[in-house]
Amino acid sequence: xxxxxxxxxxxxxxxxxxxxxxxxxxxxxxxxxxxxxxxxxxxxxxxxxxxxxxxxxxxxxxxxxxxxxxxxxxxxxxxxxxxxxxxxxxxxxxxxxxxxxxxxxxxxxxxx
Amino acid sequence: xxxxxxxxxxxxxxxxxxxxxxxxxxxxxxxxxxxxxxxxxxxxxxxxxxxxxxxxxxxxxxxxxxxxxxxxxxxxxxxxxxxxxxxxxxxxxxxxxxxxxxxxxxxxxxxxxx
Numbered sequence: 001x002x003x004x005x006x007x008x009x010x011x012x013x014x015x016x017x018x019x020x021x022x023x024x025x026x027x028x029x030x031x032x033x034x035x036x037x038x039x040x041x042x043x044x045x046x047x048x049x050x051x052x053x054x055x056x057x058x059x060x061x062x063x064x065x066x067x068x069x070x071x072x073x074x075x076x077x078x079x080x081x082x083x084x085x086x087x088x089x090x091x092x093x094x095x096x097x098x099x100x101x102x103x104x105x106x107x108x109x110x111x112x
Numbered sequence: 113x114x115x116x117x118x119x120x121x122x123x124x125x126x127x128x129x130x131x132x133x134x135x136x137x138x139x140x141x142x143x144x145x146x147x148x149x150x151x152x153x154x155x156x157x158x159x160x161x162x163x164x165x166x167x168x169x170x171x172x173x174x175x176x177x178x179x180x181x182x183x184x185x186x187x188x189x190x191x192x193x194x195x196x197x198x199x200x201x202x203x204x205x206x207x208x209x210x211x212x213x214x215x216x217x218x219x220x221x222x223x224x225x226x
Contacts, residue, residue, distance in 0.1 A: 008152075032212050043202055043217035044155070051212075087154070091213075098143055098162060100215055104154040 001026055006088050006103035014111050017078050021106045023088030024070045030101075033064055035073050036087040038105065044087055047073075078110045113138055118203050118218035125193045125225045133188040133221050135203030143206045144186040145170075145215070146178060148199040155202065161186055162208070193225045 006023045013019045025033075033050040048055065050062040050071045061074040075082055088103035116137045125131055135144065142163050147155040157170030159178040167178045175197060177189045186205075190197060203218040 004154075034212075034214075041220075043219050044215075045217070046214045049212045049214075089215075098145075098160055099157070100145075102147075102155040104152060 002103075003027060003101045004088055004090050004103040006086075006106045008104060008106060010107040010109050012109045012111055013078055015078060015080060017110075018074065018076045019078055019108065020072055020074045021086055021088075021108075022070055022072050023103055023106075024068075025088075025090045025101070026069070027090070027101075028066075028069060030090045032091040033071050034089040034091070035060075035062060035071075036089055036102075038085045038087055040084075044102075047086070075108075078108075080110050080112060083108055083110045115139065116203055116205055116216050116218035118201075118221050120221060121219065122222045123224070125190075125223065127194060127225060129193050130189070130191050131193065131223075132190075133201055133203075133223075135186045135188070135205075135218055136184055137186075137203075137205040137216070138184060139205060139216065140183070141205035141216070142183075142208050144180065145204045145206075146176070146186065146188045147202045147204065148172065148197075149202060149220075150199050158188065158201075193223075195225045197223065198225045199223060 035047040036044040037047045038044045054063045059076045063072045085105040087105045145160045146158040161180040164183040201221045204215045206215045207213045
């Protein structure tokens with residue numbers, strides 16, 4: 001089983017739609033959680049951290065469920081510019097705090 | 113601030129050749145990392161460093177060596193390149209792990225080994 005698992009997609013959604021991605025992780029001792037965005041042929045960039053209480057940044061909402069070991073990302077009112085690959089990232093735990101584990105990513109394509 | 117920079121951006125090697133990828137960061141980060149990214153595999157950690165003069169193996173270290181002689185630089189070496197090392201290589205840096213410390217990535221190096 002992979003340490004961090006994501007549905008690879010692609011998710012094809014019309015502009016203005018709401019779309020949600022989930023990610024599961026296997027290490028219950030993991031300490032911190034992130035969503036990164038990666039555009040085609042570019043480096044990953046932090047989209048948002050995911051806190052235990054859940055957090056929102058504009059059209060983006062992230063949730064963490066430690067009991068079920070998954071995190072989610074909700075994008076409301078999708079824009080063409082949201083088209084990218086979204087990487088779920090988990091850090092820390094018994095494997096060491098240096099270690100960031102990346103999912104393989106979920107591709108999103110927002111259609112005009 | 114330039115952030116994290118990588119050189120070169122592209123390189124084509126023949127099997128058996130050697131090369132060094134250079135990563136530099138100007139954010140005074142303690143931790144630096146080298147990853148490779150292959151289709152369907154996600155980012156995989158090759159080597160990492162938790163400070164100047166220290167390095168350690170990651171998930172896929174075979175065929176690579178690293179050095180961190182200066183805090184701001186992290187070098188990745190391929191002594192004898194193989195086609196299996198064709199990949200996109202990303203360098204990253206961060207403040208010490210634990211807590212919500214963001215990793216900052218360089219723009220990547222696209223390496224093809226023929």
